[in-house]
Amino acid sequence: xxxxxxxxxxxxxxxxxxxxxxxxxxxxxxxxxxxxxxxxxxxxxxxxxxxxxxxxxxxxxxxxxxxxxxxxxxxxxxxxxxxxxxxxxxxxxxxxxxxxxxxxxxxxxxxxxxxxxxxxxxxxxxxxxxxxxxxxxxxxxxxxxxxxxxxxxxxxxxxxxxxxxxxxxxxxxxxxxxxxxxxxxxxxxxxxxxxxxxxxxxxxxxxxxxxxxxxxxxxxxxxxxxxxxxxxxxxxxxxxxxxxxxxxxxxxxxxxxxxxxxxxxxxxxx
Numbered sequence: 001x002x003x004x005x006x007x008x009x010x011x012x013x014x015x016x017x018x019x020x021x022x023x024x025x026x027x028x029x030x031x032x033x034x035x036x037x038x039x040x041x042x043x044x045x046x047x048x049x050x051x052x053x054x055x056x057x058x059x060x061x062x063x064x065x066x067x068x069x070x071x072x073x074x075x076x077x078x079x080x081x082x083x084x085x086x087x088x089x090x091x092x093x094x095x096x097x098x099x100x101x102x103x104x105x106x107x108x109x110x111x112x113x114x115x116x117x118x119x120x121x122x123x124x125x126x127x128x129x130x131x132x133x134x135x136x137x138x139x140x141x142x143x144x145x146x147x148x149x150x151x152x153x154x155x156x157x158x159x160x161x162x163x164x165x166x167x168x169x170x171x172x173x174x175x176x177x178x179x180x181x182x183x184x185x186x187x188x189x190x191x192x193x194x195x196x197x198x199x200x201x202x203x204x205x206x207x208x209x210x211x212x213x214x215x216x217x218x219x220x221x222x223x224x225x226x227x228x229x230x231x232x233x234x235x236x237x238x239x240x241x242x243x244x245x246x247x248x249x250x251x252x253x254x255x256x257x258x259x260x261x262x263x264x265x266x267x268x269x270x
Contacts, residue, residue: 025168026051032167033115053119054171057160060126061175064153067137073150076183081203083144088152089205090212091129094121095156096199097209102163103196111167118164125156128216132258154179159197214251218242219262226263233264241269 030050067073084092098121105114136149158179161172169192176191188194222240226233240263242252249270252259256268 025171026054028167028169029053029115032111035112053122054168056122056126058171058175060122060130060153061157061179063130063137064150064157065178068150068154071142071146071150073147073154074182075151075154075179076186079147079151080144083148084152085145085148086208086212087129087133088148089203089208091125091156092152093204093206093209094124095159096201096204099159099163099197099199106166114163115167118160121160124216125160129153129156162191162194162197165191165194211251211255214248215255215259218248218252218259222259222263222265235264237263237265239267239269240265 030046033050098117101117102114105111105117130153133149136146139146157175161175165172165176173191176194180187223233231237240260242249244252252268253270260266260268
């Protein structure tokens with residue numbers, strides 16, 4: 001409601017009750033996402049919204065660990081970088097950008113910017129990268145493509161939790177301790193003993209970033225158009241007509257199979 005909390009008014013939330021009911025990492029995420037210039041709307045309903053982000057992180061980690069254990073993936077074995085596909089290079093580039101930005105947010109005490117970008121990266125990782133690449137993890141043969149997918153998701157998860165460890169220390173340390181099991185000899189006993197990750201600029205590809213981000217934007221706008229017309233995604237449509245500049249047209253042409261599959265549309269009209 002936005003009303004001040006006072007014990008005498010009967011609307012106060014005691015710390016111990018909040019910590020027990022919503023969880024301390026959820027509470028920390030809530031505080032960290034708040035611009036200190038504005039009042040914080042504190043409460044269990046708000047906490048439920050914050051918890052969704054942590055659940056997304058945990059589900060993404062859980063997806064990885066389930067299939068990595070089945071296939072005996074060894075993160076200590078270095079892969080040939082040439083085996084990375086466009087999607088791998090995109091999410092690695094996204095993560096490198098996130099690491100650079102996070103250091104600036106921490107240094108300037110503007111952690112709410114960090115949390116906003118963490119939410120965006122989590123969405124990119126879960127709702128695009130993992131969802132679009134599930135078949136690479138599912139397939140039976142352990143080939144170089146499958147190892148590239150494992151290695152990419154492992155490195156992105158590791159970098160993400162190292163950046164977020166000061167904000168959500170317990171969840172991050174739990175994930176780290178499990179991810180570190182196959183490579184105990186080379187890794188620390190706790191995530192809080194690790195150095196802050198460093199972005200590898202040689203692995204940041206601006207062209208791929210622009211290309212995949214544009215594809216996602218096209219898909220998002222088309223989904224919105226479907227929603228406005230009340231046409232559900234499961235209903236196939238004959239044609240997608242795209243009005244945009246030449247660069248966007250070329251990107252759409254290069255990725256038309258992915259775009260049409262995402263939107264359940266037969267043909268692309270440029």
